[in-house]
Amino acid sequence: MIFNSVTFLIFLAVATVLYWVLPRKPRLWVIFLLSMLFYGFWRFEFVPLMLISSTTDYLVARSISRTKDQRRKRLLLFVSLFVNLGLLFVFKYLMFFTENLWAGLALIGFETTPPVLNIILPLGISFYTFQTISYTVDVYRGFIEPEEDYVLYSCYVMYFPQLVAGPILRAKEVITQLDVRPDFCWENLSTGLRRILFGLFLKVVLADNIASIVDAGFSYPVDTLSALDVWTLAFMFGFQIYFDFSAYSHIAIGSARLMGIHFPENFNFPYLASSPRQFWRYWHISLSSWIRDYLYLPLAGTPVHDRSTGGLSEAVPERQSPPRETRALFLTWAIMGMWHGAAWTFVVWGLWHAVLIYAYRLLQPIRSRLPHIVKAITGWPITLLLVMLSWIPFRARGLPETVEMLSKTIDLSAYRTLGLRENTYLVAALMLVSIILAYLVREFYEKLVHSRPLIRLPLEVAVLTVAIGLVFIFLRPIQQFIYFQF
Amino acid sequence: MIDESKSKALQQIAPMIVAAIFAIAALYAIAGNEKTDFDQFALDEYTISFFPEVDSYPIHVKSLDEIQECLAGWAHRGRKPVVLWLGNSQLHAVNQAGPHGEPSSAKLHRRLQEIDLDLLTFSLPNANLQEHYLLFEYLRGMMNIRTVLLPVVFDDMRETGIRSEISLAIREPRVRKELETTALGRQIIQMNADAAKPDADDPSLGGVRNTLQEVTEAALNNWLDEHSTLWTMRKDLRGQFFTSLYKLRNLTLNISSQSERRLIPGRYSVNKEAMEALLESASNHQMQVLTYVVPLRNDVKVPYDAKEYEKFKQEVSEIAVNNNADFRDFESLVPGELWGQKASIRGKEGGYDFMHFQEGGHELLARAMEQYLSGKQEKHKENQ
Numbered sequence: 001m002i003f004n005s006v007t008f009l010i011f012l013a014v015a016t017v018l019y020w021v022l023p024r025k026p027r028l029w030v031i032f033l034l035s036m037l038f039y040g041f042w043r044f045e046f047v048p049l050m051l052i053s054s055t056t057d058y059l060v061a062r063s064i065s066r067t068k069d070q071r072r073k074r075l076l077l078f079v080s081l082f083v084n085l086g087l088l089f090v091f092k093y094l095m096f097f098t099e100n101l102w103a104g105l106a107l108i109g110f111e112t113t114p115p116v117l118n119i120i121l122p123l124g125i126s127f128y129t130f131q132t133i134s135y136t137v138d139v140y141r142g143f144i145e146p147e148e149d150y151v152l153y154s155c156y157v158m159y160f161p162q163l164v165a166g167p168i169l170r171a172k173e174v175i176t177q178l179d180v181r182p183d184f185c186w187e188n189l190s191t192g193l194r195r196i197l198f199g200l201f202l203k204v205v206l207a208d209n210i211a212s213i214v215d216a217g218f219s220y221p222v223d224t225l226s227a228l229d230v231w232t233l234a235f236m237f238g239f240q241i242y243f244d245f246s247a248y249s250h251i252a253i254g255s256a257r258l259m260g261i262h263f264p265e266n267f268n269f270p271y272l273a274s275s276p277r278q279f280w281r282y283w284h285i286s287l288s289s290w291i292r293d294y295l296y297l298p299l300a301g302t303p304v305h306d307r308s309t310g311g312l313s314e315a316v317p318e319r320q321s322p323p324r325e326t327r328a329l330f331l332t333w334a335i336m337g338m339w340h341g342a343a344w345t346f347v348v349w350g351l352w353h354a355v356l357i358y359a360y361r362l363l364q365p366i367r368s369r370l371p372h373i374v375k376a377i378t379g380w381p382i383t384l385l386l387v388m389l390s391w392i393p394f395r396a397r398g399l400p401e402t403v404e405m406l407s408k409t410i411d412l413s414a415y416r417t418l419g420l421r422e423n424t425y426l427v428a429a430l431m432l433v434s435i436i437l438a439y440l441v442r443e444f445y446e447k448l449v450h451s452r453p454l455i456r457l458p459l460e461v462a463v464l465t466v467a468i469g470l471v472f473i474f475l476r477p478i479q480q481f482i483y484f485q486f
Numbered sequence: 487m488i489d490e491s492k493s494k495a496l497q498q499i500a501p502m503i504v505a506a507i508f509a510i511a512a513l514y515a516i517a518g519n520e521k522t523d524f525d526q527f528a529l530d531e532y533t534i535s536f537f538p539e540v541d542s543y544p545i546h547v548k549s550l551d552e553i554q555e556c557l558a559g560w561a562h563r564g565r566k567p568v569v570l571w572l573g574n575s576q577l578h579a580v581n582q583a584g585p586h587g588e589p590s591s592a593k594l595h596r597r598l599q600e601i602d603l604d605l606l607t608f609s610l611p612n613a614n615l616q617e618h619y620l621l622f623e624y625l626r627g628m629m630n631i632r633t634v635l636l637p638v639v640f641d642d643m644r645e646t647g648i649r650s651e652i653s654l655a656i657r658e659p660r661v662r663k664e665l666e667t668t669a670l671g672r673q674i675i676q677m678n679a680d681a682a683k684p685d686a687d688d689p690s691l692g693g694v695r696n697t698l699q700e701v702t703e704a705a706l707n708n709w710l711d712e713h714s715t716l717w718t719m720r721k722d723l724r725g726q727f728f729t730s731l732y733k734l735r736n737l738t739l740n741i742s743s744q745s746e747r748r749l750i751p752g753r754y755s756v757n758k759e760a761m762e763a764l765l766e767s768a769s770n771h772q773m774q775v776l777t778y779v780v781p782l783r784n785d786v787k788v789p790y791d792a793k794e795y796e797k798f799k800q801e802v803s804e805i806a807v808n809n810n811a812d813f814r815d816f817e818s819l820v821p822g823e824l825w826g827q828k829a830s831i832r833g834k835e836g837g838y839d840f841m842h843f844q845e846g847g848h849e850l851l852a853r854a855m856e857q858y859l860s861g862k863q864e865k866h867k868e869n870q
Contacts, residue, residue, distance in 0.1 A: 002694055002699060005694065005699065006707065006710070007702045007703050007706060010706070040698065041697060041698045041702070042697050043697065186495035186499060189499065190499055190502065193502060194502070212647075216647060220753070220755070220756065221752065224754075225752060229752075417751070419751040420750065420752065421644065421750055421753070422748075460501045460505075461501050461505050463505075464501055464502055464509075465512065467505075468505055468506050468509040469509040472509065472716075472720070473513070473724050473727065476691070477691055477703060478690045478692050478693055480693040
C-alpha cells in the first residue's frame, strides 16, 4: 500500500483504533493480519515469500539459541543467510547477473542466446531481508534472546509502517514496544499526526512536483546539457530523493507513533553535513547503521554495536586506513551500492562514497591543523557538492550517460551556457535555501518561540493550515516512493 | 491532575483541529463556485479564445474528446480531402476581439469549402512539436488528410513532453505501432507508459497501477467526488496554486512578456527530432506539408536572442526542405498595428503580446494559407 493515498489514511485510522481498543493477543493478531493486508494491496502473491523469509529466521534463531555447539550455531546462521540472500539474489540480482554473464561470455567468444527472464522485484524485499538477517545475527551474537511468540516476532518483521521502505529496525528496539502497549498519550497522537502531515507534504507537494522537472532533465540528450545543467540536475535529483525518502520515514515514524511506538530517526538534515562521514551519520541512518554492524565492522575486525542509530561512520576509529579497513571500506560501499539496485551505476555511486570517505580520512591530519572556522566554512560546501554530484550515477540512464555527464563538470568550456528551463535553476536554489531555513527554524524554534504561546500558537496554526491545505489538494498516489524499487 | 492532563491534550491537538478548519474554509473561499478556465487565464483579459463550429459540428478543437463530433461534421459535409492545421494558441486566440470574433481557422474553413477541401484545426496552448507529431499520427488514420499546415514557434521549442489530455492517443494500437518506428516515438511511448494502458483512466493513480489499491483508491475518489465539492475542485485548486507561484515569480523577478526567452538546447533538439519524424511520416504517406515560421510582432524589440532566432529559422527551413515539405517564413505577415496588448502582472498598463494578434491578423493568416492551398489544389487537379 502506498502512503500518499486516501486508502492508507483510512487503513491507518482503522488500525490505530483497533490497536488501542483490543487486548494484547488479538491486538498482535490484528497488527499481523493488517500488515499482510497492507503488503497484499500491492500483490498478494508475494506475501508467502515474505512469510518464508521471516519464518525461516524465527525457526533458525530459536535453534541457534538452544544449541551449545558453536559449529552448529554457525551452520544455522549460514542456513538463514543462504535462504534470505538466496531469495534476494533470485528476485533482485539474477537478471543482472545473467545479462552480465552472457555479455562476458560473448566477450571471450561464446556467442549464445541469453535466457529470457521476467522476474518481478517483490516490494520491500531488500528491507525485510535485512531486518530478518539482523534478528538472526543478533541472536547468534547473543545480543538478544529469540522471541518465542511467532505472532509477536512476525509483527516486528512485518509491522506495516516500516515494512516496505524502512527504517530498518533491530528486534531489541521494537519487540518490547509491540509486546507491551504503552498508556495512551495525546502527545503521541499529536506528534504522530504532525509527522504524517509533514511527510505527506514532503512527498505530494515537493517530491512529486520536482519529479517531472528531474525526469525531463535526465531525458534530454546529454550533449545538449552544459556543466551547470549537470550540477543543477544533480541537485534537483538530490532534493527529490531526499524529500521522497525522508517523507516515507516521517510517515512511518508518525504512523507508529500514533500507536505509541517510537522508531529511531532515519534522516537529520544530511545536506548540511560538513564531511562525508557526517553525511552518512545523517542520511538513511538505519541502513548505514545496519551496514556498519553486519558488514563493515566485522570485515574491518572492529567490535560491533546493536542499535540502528549512529550511521555508518560513527564507530570507525579516527586513524589512517590500514589495508584491512580500506578493503572493508570499499567492499562495503560496493555492496551498499548494489543493495540499491542491480546495475553498475549503483556500484559507481557506492564506490564514489567510499572514495570520499577514504580521501577524508587521508586528509584528516591536515584538516585537524586547520582553524575551526576554516573547517566549518569549507567543509559544508565541499561535502554538499560532492554528495550531490554522486546522484548522477544513481539517476542517469546508464554508465555511458554517467561518464558523459560527469565529464562535463570537469570541462571548463562546458560552463558557458545554460540548457535547462529557467525555472529549474530557480527551484534548485529555492530548495537549498528552504532546507537551510528549515534547519535554522528547528535550531532556534525552541529558544525563540516555544515559551511564548502568544507567538507560538498563531504561528503553528498558520503553518499547519498551509500544510493541510496543500496536502489536501495534492494528495494522490501519482507516483510510488523512489525507494520502493530497491 | 486530570484537568492538567486535559489542558495539555487540548494544547497539543487544538492547533491541528483549528488549522484543519481554517484550511478547509480557505480552500472553499479560493475554489469559489466555478471552475477556472486556465487556457483563458493564461491568455489574460485582452485575448479571447474561439473554437468555431459549422452546423453545430466543431471544426476547430483542443481535445481528443471532440474528435468524434468533428469527424461526424466532416462526413456531414461530404468527406472532402482534409487540410489538417496543427498549432498553438495563436490559432484560437483573438486579441482585443469583440464577442463575435472569428479566428483564421473559421475564415479558412469557409474559403476551402469553395475549392472542395475541408479543414480541421487542432490547437493547444504552447503546443510543442512532440505533441503535434503524436496528434498527426492519431488523426492520420481517421480521415483523408491531403495537406498538413505545421507552424513552428520559437517559444514552443522551449516546451517538451506530452500533456495528459492528449497522451491518451497512445492507447490506439495503430498510433503505437507507428510511433515505434522512430526513436523519438519509442521515447514518447516510454515516457507516457502509464497513459498508454487501456485501463489507465486516471493519471493520478500512476503509483498504484495494476494493484488492489488502484481499485480501492478509484472507488474512494469517486465517492469523494460525489459527496464533496471541495474534493472535486482539487485539480482546479492545484492549477490556481501553480498560477499564483508563476505570478509571484514574475513579480519578484520582474518578468514580463518582453523579457528575453533563450533557446533551451535539450528541448530544442527533441522538438527538431519530432518535426523530422512528423515530416518523414507525412512524406511516406504522400501528404503535403507546409511548415511555416509563425507571424511575430517585430515592430518592437523581439523577446528572443537575435542570433538564436535566426539559427532557429535556418534550421527549421532545412529540416522542411530535406523532408520534401514546403517552407514559408510568415514572421512579418501581420503588421504592428494588428497586434495587441497583454495585461502586465504589475497592473493594467499592459505589455506587448508577441503571439496573439487581432482579427485583422487572422484574416491575413487565413489569406496566406488560402493562397498556398489554392495553388496546391490547382496543381493536384492538373495532375489528375
